[in-house]
Amino acid sequence: DYTDMSWHTPTARFYVARPALRSETGYPYPAWVMNALGGISATIDPMVICASKTVALAALRLLEDQTARDAAMNEFVARTGGGIGGSNWIAPLCDYEPPIHFRWPEYVTTPRGRDWWIPSIPQAK
Numbered sequence: 001d002y003t004d005m006s007w008h009t010p011t012a013r014f015y016v017a018r019p020a021l022r023s024e025t026g027y028p029y030p031a032w033v034m035n036a037l038g039g040i041s042a043t044i045d046p047m048v049i050c051a052s053k054t055v056a057l058a059a060l061r062l063l064e065d066q067t068a069r070d071a072a073m074n075e076f077v078a079r080t081g082g083g084i085g086g087s088n089w090i091a092p093l094c095d096y097e098p099p100i101h102f103r104w105p106e107y108v109t110t111p112r113g114r115d116w117w118i119p120s121i122p123q124a125k
Contacts, residue, residue: 004092007079012054021037105118
């Protein structure tokens with residue numbers, strides 16, 4: 001999730017427009033309708049190209065600006081209490097045994113069509 005990783009690395013987040021359907025007054029469409037419309041390649045592809053150019057230009061500007069790089073490093077050191085391992089440092093990895101015992105989903109065919117299923121019982125080691 002971008003909010004977790006933005007603590008550890010520079011990130012960029014974009015808010016973009018996408019096509020939307022107008023619903024009847026008082027009857028909003030469910031969220032999946034907006035998500036489905038977000039997958040139209042004619043609207044997504046130009047946005048991805050523009051976003052990649054924007055991120056690349058921001059990175060180039062940062063590489064050229066020593067003052068901005070120093071400010072970013074100073075903010076990182078201040079927020080983490082001294083940088084990696086500092087007094088306010090939050091490691092990006094789990095401080096507990098990660099739940100990696102779950103299998104990959106199994107893809108199955110049901111009367112509804114193709115589906116997937118995630119077994120919940122851990123595999124034997």
